[in-house]
Amino acid sequence: MHFVICAKQIPDPDTPPSAFKIDETKNEVVPAPGISPVLSQFDGIAAEAALRIKEKVGDVKITVISLGKESAQAAIKQVLAMGADEGLLLEDDAFENGDHYTTALVLSEAIKKLGDVDAVFCGRQAADWDMGQVGLGIAQLLEMPCAIIGKDVDISDGKMTVQRVLLDGFETVEMPLPAVVTVSNELGEPRYPKLQQIMQAAKKTVNKWSLADFENLEATQVGEQGRKLKLEKLFIPASDSEVEIIEGESAQEQASALVSRLKDAKIL
Amino acid sequence: MTKNILVVGEFNQDGLSETTAELLTGASSLSSGGSVSIVLLGAGSQEKAQSSFSYGATKAYTIDNESFSEFLPDKWAIAVNDIYEKEKPDLILLEQSTVGRDLGPRLAFKLNSAVAMDCVSIESDDAGFKATRPCFGGNARATYSYSASPAVATVRAKSFEAKTQGNENGEVVQIDLAADSKVSVINREEVATEGLKLTDAPIVLCGGRGLGGPEGFDMIQELANVIGTDKAAIGSSRAACDLGWYPVANQVGLTGKVVNPDLYVGIAVSGASQHMAGCSGSKSIIAINKDPEANMFKSARWGIVGDYKEVVPALIEAIKSS
Numbered sequence: 145m146h147f148v149i150c151a152k153q154i155p156d157p158d159t160p161p162s163a164f165k166i167d168e169t170k171n172e173v174v175p176a177p178g179i180s181p182v183l184s185q186f187d188g189i190a191a192e193a194a195l196r197i198k199e200k201v202g203d204v205k206i207t208v209i210s211l212g213k214e215s216a217q218a219a220i221k222q223v224l225a226m227g228a229d230e231g232l233l234l235e236d237d238a239f240e241n242g243d244h245y246t247t248a249l250v251l252s253e254a255i256k257k258l259g260d261v262d263a264v265f266c267g268r269q270a271a272d273w274d275m276g277q278v279g280l281g282i283a284q285l286l287e288m289p290c291a292i293i294g295k296d297v298d299i300s301d302g303k304m305t306v307q308r309v310l311l312d313g314f315e316t317v318e319m320p321l322p323a324v325v326t327v328s329n330e331l332g333e334p335r336y337p338k339l340q341q342i343m344q345a346a347k348k349t350v351n352k353w354s355l356a357d358f359e360n361l362e363a364t365q366v367g368e369q370g371r372k373l374k375l376e377k378l379f380i381p382a383s384d385s386e387v388e389i390i391e392g393e394s395a396q397e398q399a400s401a402l403v404s405r406l407k408d409a410k411i412l
Numbered sequence: 413m414t415k416n417i418l419v420v421g422e423f424n425q426d427g428l429s430e431t432t433a434e435l436l437t438g439a440s441s442l443s444s445g446g447s448v449s450i451v452l453l454g455a456g457s458q459e460k461a462q463s464s465f466s467y468g469a470t471k472a473y474t475i476d477n478e479s480f481s482e483f484l485p486d487k488w489a490i491a492v493n494d495i496y497e498k499e500k501p502d503l504i505l506l507e508q509s510t511v512g513r514d515l516g517p518r519l520a521f522k523l524n525s526a527v528a529m530d531c532v533s534i535e536s537d538d539a540g541f542k543a544t545r546p547c548f549g550g551n552a553r554a555t556y557s558y559s560a561s562p563a564v565a566t567v568r569a570k571s572f573e574a575k576t577q578g579n580e581n582g583e584v585v586q587i588d589l590a591a592d593s594k595v596s597v598i599n600r601e602e603v604a605t606e607g608l609k610l611t612d613a614p615i616v617l618c619g620g621r622g623l624g625g626p627e628g629f630d631m632i633q634e635l636a637n638v639i640g641t642d643k644a645a646i647g648s649s650r651a652a653c654d655l656g657w658y659p660v661a662n663q664v665g666l667t668g669k670v671v672n673p674d675l676y677v678g679i680a681v682s683g684a685s686q687h688m689a690g691c692s693g694s695k696s697i698i699a700i701n702k703d704p705e706a707n708m709f710k711s712a713r714w715g716i717v718g719d720y721k722e723v724v725p726a727l728i729e730a731i732k733s734s
């Protein structure tokens with residue numbers, strides 16, 4: 145079987161809010177000094193899901209694909225170090241500044257071009273824009289069935305079984321291959337590559353495709369030109385909260401002071 | 413300019429969901445006199461359609477059929493697409509719910525258009541629609557316009573206020589449609605939601621990783637008991653859920669539930685932006701944390717710097733004796 149993992153490189157979501165800055169003239173996030181971009185957390189978990197299945201069923205090739213700049217090689221390498229077999233970077237100036245539609249479009253064309261893909265693993269959302277639609281978009285464009293927000297994924301007898309997290313419960317679904325799944329943190333922590341695996345990853349093949357490699361795609365369909373959602377404004381919402389720290393000699397004093405505030409405010 | 417809007421509604425045996433009523437009310441003001449229609453799928457939808465008219469819908473498309481009662485996103489997408497073809501709305505609104513987050517992107521891609529997910533506000537002007545949504549873990553907001561039609565948006569609960577419009581009548585159009593899903597549901601477990609729901613509770617007490625173990629939640633439960641379990645519900649940070657200390661259905665935050673209570677109490681929760689994304693709409697926030705630099709103090713109205721193991725029992729006593 146052949147699995148694809150879609151991996152995105154993003155600004156570190158654990159950047160402390162105080163270091164998070166936006167350039168409002170360019171509608172762009174200003175990279176926080178000294179904080180390197182990372183593999184989007186849920187994509188690492190998608191890789192974990194794919195690798196667990198590979199370990200179980202054996203004969204599986206895993207290709208990790210990233211649409212991004214040259215620097216996204218780091219995200220690809222990380223998934224290769226976890227155990228994926230081959231990397232594919234989709235890089236072209238024409239691909240830049242796209243939206244979720246153009247991203248899903250280029251990824252789906254790449255998957256089509258790979259030809260023999262049985263299953264596509266994505267994170268439930270990229271932890272920068274938090275949209276949660278690229279996995280579904282790929283599935284729709286490739287007319288594959290899709291299950292989102294999985295906490296457990298299994299493949300056997302030509303079928304994918306996914307246990308999904310709902311807002312108020314869980315659900316287990318089954319669908320025929322080829323299929324797309326998006327996974328969530330409930331699946332568990334992604335494995336941590338050993339030094340030896342990191343060294344091996346450096347030797348694994350990473351292919352590069354640009355717009356010219358896609359017969360079906362025109363420059364007007366991708367990147368900034370292909371956007372269907374235009375970003376008008378990116379801003380940090382104003383917060384007007386001024387905290388009152390309740391002081392006191394003891395926890396008892398603090399607690400009764402707080403309770404009287406809550407009574408005054410008619411909350412209790 | 414008038415606009416036609418289609419709302420993908422949700423309902424249960426008690427009636428239309430609150431958020432659907434909010435979306436209809438929002439749609440009537442965004443439409444500037446254009447049409448507002450709703451689609452309701454599954455058995456009982458014709459009867460439930462009636463109440464949609466009082467919130468501003470003028471037409472309800474229903475597939476009042478058992479075969480659509482179970483939410484199967486690819487099948488529902490076929491149905492809504494069919495109704496799109498009949499109505500040709502400029503905007504399709506869905507709830508940011510188990511349904512909307514699965515159906516919204518499918519519809520947008522099917523219609524060769526775009527969706528903005530988890531919006532907190534939608535505006536309409538002569539140029540079209542603008543959708544604003546949190547991003548970057550709640551650190552930022554983005555406002556988008558659409559360069560494709562129809563505009564699709566999933567909208568967070570309580571982004572609009574539900575108001576009846578003084579109208580009781582509308583047209584119900586029953587659709588006959590058969591569609592298949594490529595996905596079969598083998599099993600579905602609803603987490604018991606007896607008692608007060610987290611998203612309805614006026615007071616939410618939320619525990620985090622700093623509790624040090626699941627026993628911390630017992631102490632929070634005691635606090636909820638003295639406040640009254642008809643008022644206070646318990647939430648959990650993702651870190652605490654990931655550790656298995658509290659059920660995921662109670663997770664508050666970007667990838668959990670969004671709550672807007674009168675009072676939110678974060679107990680040993682650091683207040684990461686992705687957590688605050690689920691509670692920053694609370695009227696008042698209290699932070700209880702031993703670290704005075706914890707991010708949650710920045711959004712709080714009141715704070716106590718201290719060990720929760722001392723502060724929470726003291727609060728329980730103070731409430732008992734007040």
Ligand SMILES: Cc1cc2nc3c(=O)[nH]c(=O)nc-3n(C[C@H](O)[C@H](O)[C@H](O)COP(=O)(O)OP(=O)(O)OC[C@H]3O[C@@H](n4cnc5c(N)ncnc54)[C@H](O)[C@@H]3O)c2cc1C
Nearest residue numbers: 271620621622649650651665666667668680682686702720
């Ligand atoms: C894409 C993405 C989505 C996410 N979605 C969510 C989400 O939906 N919900 C969510 O909650 N998180 C989410 N997170 C994770 C989030 O970034 C934080 O890691 C998480 O919220 C931390 O949980 P915590 O505050 O319980 O733990 P910590 O950050 O570890 O904080 C524990 C706090 O407890 C305090 N403490 C320790 N001991 C005591 C004591 N005895 N008394 C008082 N205080 C004490 C500490 O000072 C600290 O502030 C998401 C992250 C990403 C990247």
